[in-house]
Structures are given as structure tokens and as C-alpha cells.
Amino acid sequence: MPTTTPSxxxxxxxxALQHDNRANPYPYFARMxxxxxxxxxxxxxxxxxxxxxTQLLRDPRISADRLNSxxxxxxxxxxxxxxxPRHDQLRRLVTQEFIxxxxxxxxxxxxxxxxxxxxxxxxxxxQLDVVTDLAYPLPVTVICELLGVPxxxxxxxGSLARRLTRGLDPIGTQTAEExxxxxxxxxxxxxxxxxxxxxxxxxxxxxxxxxxxxxxxPAGQMGPIDLRITLGLLLIAGHETTVNLIxxxxxxxxxNPDALTRLRTDPDLATPLVEEVLRYDPPVQMSGxxxxxxxxxxxxxxxxxxxIRLMLAAxxxxxxxxxxPDRFIPDRPDNAHLGFGGGLxxxxxxxxxxTEAQIALTALARRxxxxxxxxxxPPYRENxxxxxxxxxxxxxxRLTPDPRTA
Ligand code: HEM
Numbered sequence: 001m002p003t004t005t006p007s008x009x010x011x012x013x014x015x016a017l018q019h020d021n022r023a024n025p026y027p028y029f030a031r032m033x034x035x036x037x038x039x040x041x042x043x044x045x046x047x048x049x050x051x052x053x054t055q056l057l058r059d060p061r062i063s064a065d066r067l068n069s070x071x072x073x074x075x076x077x078x079x080x081x082x083x084x085p086r087h088d089q090l091r092r093l094v095t096q097e098f099i100x101x102x103x104x105x106x107x108x109x110x111x112x113x114x115x116x117x118x119x120x121x122x123x124x125x126x127q128l129d130v131v132t133d134l135a136y137p138l139p140v141t142v143i144c145e146l147l148g149v150p151x152x153x154x155x156x157x158g159s160l161a162r163r164l165t166r167g168l169d170p171i172g173t174q175t176a177e178e179x180x181x182x183x184x185x186x187x188x189x190x191x192x193x194x195x196x197x198x199x200x201x202x203x204x205x206x207x208x209x210x211x212x213x214x215x216x217x218p219a220g221q222m223g224p225i226d227l228r229i230t231l232g233l234l235l236i237a238g239h240e241t242t243v244n245l246i247x248x249x250x251x252x253x254x255x256n257p258d259a260l261t262r263l264r265t266d267p268d269l270a271t272p273l274v275e276e277v278l279r280y281d282p283p284v285q286m287s288g289x290x291x292x293x294x295x296x297x298x299x300x301x302x303x304x305x306x307x308i309r310l311m312l313a314a315x316x317x318x319x320x321x322x323x324x325p326d327r328f329i330p331d332r333p334d335n336a337h338l339g340f341g342g343g344l345x346x347x348x349x350x351x352x353x354x355t356e357a358q359i360a361l362t363a364l365a366r367r368x369x370x371x372x373x374x375x376x377x378p379p380y381r382e383n384x385x386x387x388x389x390x391x392x393x394x395x396x397x398r399l400t401p402d403p404r405t406a
Contacts, residue, residue: 002400003051007039009032009035009038009039009040009046010040010042011040011042012028012031012032013028013040013046013309015028016028016029016032017169017170017173017384018242019380019382019384022380022381022384022387023314023377023378023380024377025285026313026317026326029048029311029313029314029315029317030314032046032048032311032314033048033049033309033314033317033318035048036048036049036051036052036298036318037049037052037297037298037300037302038130038300039112039300039306041112043306043307044306044307044308044309045291045302045306045307045308045309046309046311047223047308047309047310047311047315048311048314048315048318049298049314049315049318049320050315050316050318050320050321050322050338051318051320051321052297052298052315053310053311053312053315053338053342054315054336054338054342055297056057056289056295056297056308056310057338057341057342057343058342058343059295061291061292061293061295061306062289062290062291062292062295063083063289063290063291063292064080064081064082064083064087064289064344064345065077065081065082065083066081066288066289066290066307066308067217076229077229078229078230078232078233078300079091079094079230079232079233079345080237080345084344086362087344087345088344090189090222090226090230091344091348092339093157093215093221093222093230094212094230094234094348095210095348097208097211097212097215098146098208098234098348098349099136099351101146101207101208101211102146102351102352102355104128105352105355106140106359109138109142109356109359110359110363110404112138112141112142113138113359113360113363114363114402114404115133115138116133116134116138117134117363117364117367117399117402118402119133120133120399121399121401123399124397124398124399125395125396125397125398126395126396126399127374127393127394127395127396128368128393128394128396129391129392129393129394130246130250130364130392130393130394131243131247131389131390131391131392132391134242134246134360134364135242135243135246135247135250135360135392136189136239136243138242138355138356138360139238139239139242139243139244139246139356140154140158140238140239142238142356143234143235143238143239144350145207145296146208146238147207147208147231147234147235147238148200148205148207148208148209148210149207149209149231151195153192153239156192157189157192157235160188160189160190160192161235161236161239161240162240163178163181163182163184163185164185164186164189164236165184165236165240165383165385165386166178166181166182166382166383167182167186168383168385168386169383169384169385170309170384173384189232190228190232192230193231193232193235194228195215196209196231197209197227197228197231198372200213202212208234209227209231212227212230212231213227220253228319234349237347237348237349238352239351240354240386241283241284241349241353241386242283242349242352242353242357242386243283243388244283244359244386244387244389245274245277245278245283245353245356245357246309246357246361247355247357247388247389247392248277248281248282248283248388248389249273249274249277249360249362250364250392250394251281251363251378251389251392252276252277252280252281252328252370253361253364253365254371254373254376254394255328255373255376256328256330259273259328259330260365260371262330263330263361263362263365263366264365264366267362269331270361270362271354272330272331272332272335272357272359273330273331273358273361274357274358274361275332275335275337275354276328276329276330276331276332276335277357278316278318278337278339278340278384279317279322279332279337279338279339280317280328281313282312282313282316282338282339283336283339283386283387283388284312284339284341284385284386285311285312285313285384285385285386285387286309286310286311286312286338286385287309287310287312287341287345288308288309288310288312289307289308289310290305290307290308290309291303291304291305291306291308292304293375310338312338312339312341314340315338316337316339321336322335340353348372363402366400366403367395367399367400367401367402367403368396368398368399368400369396369397369398369399369400370396370398371394371395371396372394372395372396373392373393373394374393374394374395375393376392378390378392378393379391
């Protein structure tokens, strides 16, 4: 915390988002929760209480169009920022192609994790960068296979995705150069995705993109613009978030050696443990909405038309909902965290992300002998909304073989 402690909602929000505080924004979130619904100087409403966030996520008087962008009416939008009925139609099309493809992927994900870790068996003792060696390549490979995006194109779409995700951060936190890059990245991603769709048109496969393009059900087909936007959303959401779940989970395990020891011998712990990572250190820290009507909440009124910031990461540490909220409790019961949002826009990829993180964290716990953090805290990415380490160096004495193949 700085010597002059911030007090207004605007100050607290600004400090919480400063890169210097990226490793631990939670003390600022705690101060925000003293007023769970409050107005910032620019007119945006900051919501940080668990109860209030949950209530707003389910309120039909709230729009997902966070910019309340009347000026952009008619511009194509992804389902993330659309409201019913259009949102629900598009979401149905995506889920009916997405969900069947991810069931039964556990073994394949396990094989990918084994393969990624096996690349390091020759160094004993050794060192891993959990971000670049596991947490990033795993979800990228999985989402590419699912969508039908060539894995070898990663250098192209990976760099575009990194630049684009900075666009999710609040306006004003990016430099002029980053804003320029963002605009450029938008254009390049459109060109890349259109090229991909064109290729698939003449050469369909059994991937999700082909499924969306050639659905037999006429109601199941997507127009070309929706197709491109949805593909872009899934590609970016599919890896720019899960990387942080695996990295944040590794960090929590190495800072809580009891949890690490328990996970090593009790694979069933992986399920509640990943939920606790999603609560304690969520990869998506906040979301946005706007008010379609005056909304009375927490003794105040959010006026119609106002922009709203839902501070998911703050709600996740609300003592009114979670006992001892600043403690990482790997088998925490009744863990209704906000890590995947809630209501109509609840994350479509939740099951996939959970599976990848459960398998990756279990493998790290079981296979690395005496793992240690090389730098604590690790360096963090610039991004504030999709928050996570840039690198996560872990040294170890030995990397044991995968218990399945040993
Ligand atoms: C740890 C990983 C992930 C986290 C923490 C996460 C988090 C979230 C959150 C918080 C939302 C709600 C946003 C809002 O209400 O404004 C969301 C929505 C969404 N997520 Fe995820 N996500 C993850 C992984 C994935 C994956 C792997 C995919 C797909 C491949 C995915 C696809 C989506 C989509 C399409 C939506 C929009 C749903 C809608 O608007 O109806 N996510 N995610």
C-alpha cells in the first residue's frame, strides 16, 4: 500500500489496477467492499460485494453491452456483449457444437500434459517456466484442436490475442501505442479468421468451426459475420484465461505447501482445489455491464444508462459470503465463487478450463520433486482484467515419470 492511502472509489480502483500492485490488488478490493456499490468520478458504478454482484449478474434490467454503446448500434458484436434474444440464440448454437466435443477429452488432455512435462525430464535438478512450458501451450493446443485452427499458426494469433486482451482493460489504462496496436490487431485478426473460414469452406473437418458452418439444422447455422466473431471469441477466451488459472493455481500450491502435499496423494482434491483457485485468485478479475433502468441496490440507486464494473475478484473475498476469505482452503465447502461469472453469460468454457487445470496441477504436484518458486512474487502481465504471471519459474530436484506410464 502507498503511504498516502487512497480513499475514494476512483482512487481505490486506480490503485488496484496499477501494474505495481498487480501481484496483490486484494487489499484495495477489501477497502472497496466497505462500500459494496459506489459511484466513481467518471460516473461508472463500482460493485464489489458478492451478494450485489450475484444479484446484478441475474438482473434482466442489466445489459451486457458494457459501453452502453449507442454510437455503435448496428456494429457486429460477440455474444459476450449481446443481450437476449440475440444472445440466447447465438449461445445455443455455440453450446450445441461445443459441449459434445469436450466430453471425453480428459485422457487426451492428460496425454498433452504428460508430453509437455516429459520435455523436461533430462534436467535433474531442473527449472520450468510454468507459464511458457505448460500453462500456455496446453490450452492453446486444446482450443486449436477443438476449433479446427492450425496449431502452427500460434505465433500469429497468439500475438494478436495478447494485444487484443489489453482492450478489455478499462479505457485510459493503455498507452497510445497500445491503443494503436489494438486497432491494428483487430484488423489482422479479422483477416486471419476470414482466411481460415474460407479454407474450411472448401475443406471441412469434424471440428467446431466446420460444425458451425455446415450444421444440418437450418436454425443451427451462423451467418458469416457471427461466425467470424464467435470463432475469435472462442479462440481468445480459450487460452488467454486458462493460462492464468494454471499459473495462479501453481502459485497457490507453492505458497501453501500443505495443499501441495495433499494434492500429491489425493487426486480427488483437484476438483475443489481448482474451485478455490477460481475464488482466491481468479483469472478474470472483473466484468462490465450497463443499467437499462434505475436499479435500487445496497441502499443506493444505479441510474438508467450508467456503466457498471462488477469486481468479481473482490466479491470472491467477501467475508459476508466466505469465512476466512483471504485464506486458501483447498477443500473449501460451499464455494459459490464468481470466477466464471454468473447468470446468462456464465462461462461456456468452464468445464474445459476446470478439466485442464485439474489435470495440469495434479501432474505438477505429483511429478515435481521439491518444487520451489524462483521469484516470489513472479513478474505479472500488463493486463488487469485477465490477470496472471508473465513467467513463473519453478525449480525442482527431479521430474518423476507420469504415474500412469511409470
Ligand atoms: C480459467 C478459464 C476461464 C475463466 C476464468 C473464464 C471466465 C469467464 C467469465 C468470468 C465469463 C463471464 C463474462 C461476463 O459475464 O461478462 C466468461 C464468459 C465466456 N467464456 Fe470463459 N473463462 C475461462 C475459460 C474459457 C474457455 C476455455 C472458453 C472457450 C473455449 C471460454 C468461453 C467463454 C465464452 C464464449 C463466454 C461468453 C458467454 C456468454 O456471453 O454467454 N471461457 N468466461
